[in-house]
Amino acid sequence: MKLDQSKKSERSIIEPFKIKMVEPLNLLQREERDLLLKKAGYNLFLLSAKHVTFDFLTDSGTSAMSSAQWGAMMTADESYAGSKSFERFSDTVRKITGYSHIIPTHQGRAAERLLFGALVKPGMKIPSNNHFDTTRANIEYLGAEAIDLVIPEGKDPALYHPFKGNIDLKKLEDFCAKYQKQIPLGMITITNNTGGGQPVSLENIREVSRIYKKYEIPFIMDVCRFAENSYFIRTREPSQKERSIQEIANETFSFADGCMMSGKKDGLSNIGGFIALKHEEWVSDLKNSLILTEGFPTYGGLAARDLEALAIGLEEALDEHYLEYRIAVSQYMARGLNEIGIPTVQPAGGHAVYIDAKSFLPQIPPHEFPGQSLVCEMYLAEGIRACEIGSVMFRDKASMELVRLAFPRRVYTQSHFDYILEGFEEIAARREELRGFRMTYEPPFLRHFTARFQPKS
Numbered sequence: 001m002k003l004d005q006s007k008k009s010e011r012s013i014i015e016p017f018k019i020k021m022v023e024p025l026n027l028l029q030r031e032e033r034d035l036l037l038k039k040a041g042y043n044l045f046l047l048s049a050k051h052v053t054f055d056f057l058t059d060s061g062t063s064a065m066s067s068a069q070w071g072a073m074m075t076a077d078e079s080y081a082g083s084k085s086f087e088r089f090s091d092t093v094r095k096i097t098g099y100s101h102i103i104p105t106h107q108g109r110a111a112e113r114l115l116f117g118a119l120v121k122p123g124m125k126i127p128s129n130n131h132f133d134t135t136r137a138n139i140e141y142l143g144a145e146a147i148d149l150v151i152p153e154g155k156d157p158a159l160y161h162p163f164k165g166n167i168d169l170k171k172l173e174d175f176c177a178k179y180q181k182q183i184p185l186g187m188i189t190i191t192n193n194t195g196g197g198q199p200v201s202l203e204n205i206r207e208v209s210r211i212y213k214k215y216e217i218p219f220i221m222d223v224c225r226f227a228e229n230s231y232f233i234r235t236r237e238p239s240q241k242e243r244s245i246q247e248i249a250n251e252t253f254s255f256a257d258g259c260m261m262s263g264k265k266d267g268l269s270n271i272g273g274f275i276a277l278k279h280e281e282w283v284s285d286l287k288n289s290l291i292l293t294e295g296f297p298t299y300g301g302l303a304a305r306d307l308e309a310l311a312i313g314l315e316e317a318l319d320e321h322y323l324e325y326r327i328a329v330s331q332y333m334a335r336g337l338n339e340i341g342i343p344t345v346q347p348a349g350g351h352a353v354y355i356d357a358k359s360f361l362p363q364i365p366p367h368e369f370p371g372q373s374l375v376c377e378m379y380l381a382e383g384i385r386a387c388e389i390g391s392v393m394f395r396d397k398a399s400m401e402l403v404r405l406a407f408p409r410r411v412y413t414q415s416h417f418d419y420i421l422e423g424f425e426e427i428a429a430r431r432e433e434l435r436g437f438r439m440t441y442e443p444p445f446l447r448h449f450t451a452r453f454q455p456k457s
Contacts, residue, residue: 041452108262197349368436
C-alpha cells in the first residue's frame, strides 16, 4: 500500500506482522448467495458467517490477536477475586489513561448500560459529537435524549476537513447554558464512528472539556478507537507532529473525568471493555451494579485470559508501525473506490471506509434505504458483509446514507483488497439497476440488527 501523498517517502507500507495461522475463505457462487440473502430477509446481520467471504460488518471483536496475546492467555490467573490478570489489566489502563478507578466489563455496551443506568433519568439530555447505535439506544431506553452536535462539515461526505468528528463548540456552549440542570454528563466519541470514522482534534477536546467544566458537567469520553484518533492528531494537527502516540493519548485522557471503552476495537481483543474514572464519586454504585449483573469487580464478566489479551492489545494498538499500516488500509481502499467512481466520506477514516450510498445511488430515496440496497449487492457480488449506517440504523435522525466497510485488524491482506476493488468495478457499472427496499419487520430498539426487508419491484 502506498503512503498518503502528504508523506515524504513513497515506499510501500507493508503489513507489520507475520502470519502464523490461516483460515480458509468461504467461497460461494452468486446463485447460492442470492438464496441465502432472501432467507435472511435481506439483512446481512442474519447471515451465517460460514456464508460470508469478506466480513466487514464490524471491526469490533474481529481482530487477529498476536502471539504475545495468545501466550499471555495461557498463563492467565482465573481466580474469582483479585486475580493477577486483573492487576495487570488495570495497571495497563491506568498507565494509558491516567485514571485511578478501573471497572472491567464484558464489552462496551455493558459499560454504557452501567454508567447510564447510574446517572441518567427520564427527560435528561446527553450531548456528544455523534452517539453511535448502542450508545443512543441505551440513553433512549432510559427515557433520555441523545443529542448530536458534530460540526456542519461532519455532515457533508464530500467535503474535506481534517477533523470532521469535532463538536460544534458554539452549539455545545449554547446547549449547556440552556439545559445545564438536565445534563448528567457530557460526551465525545473518538473517533466519530457515526460520521465516518472521523477524528477529533486535541484542540477541540480541550475546548469541549473547558465548556463542560464551566457548566460543572462531568465529561466522559467514548474511547474505543483512541489510538487511531491519537495517530490522526499527530499527522493532521500541526502542533502535535513531534509527539509520540502515547503522549497524545495521555493528554487526550487528561481533559476528561473518565471514559468508557469497548476493548474489541483499539484493544485488539475479541471481547472486553471497561469504565475508567478519575474520581471515586460513582465507583461504589457502579461496582454494586456490576456485581448484580456482570460479575465481581475484578473480572466484570470476563475470563482472566480475556483481561490478559486486552492488556497487551491496548499497548500493541499504540505501536506507530501498526497504526501507520492500519490507517493506510482505509486510505488505500478509499482511493481505490474513488478511482472507479464510488464516492466515500472524505477524508478516509481510521477503522473503515464509508461509501456515500445516497450519492452513489441517487435513484433510491432515503425512505427506500439506498445503503441497504448497496450492502445487499456487495454480498451478492463478492460475498462481502458490510453495515448500513443511515435511515435503517438511525431512522429519521440519519443525516447521511452511508455504507461502512469496517476492516478487522490484522486479518486481510492487500491482495484481498485488490480483489474486492475489482468486484466494486462491476457494481459501479450496473449501479443504475439497483433498487430500493421496504422494511417488513422492525424491533423497537436497534432495529438494524434484526429487521427484515423486501426489494422494491
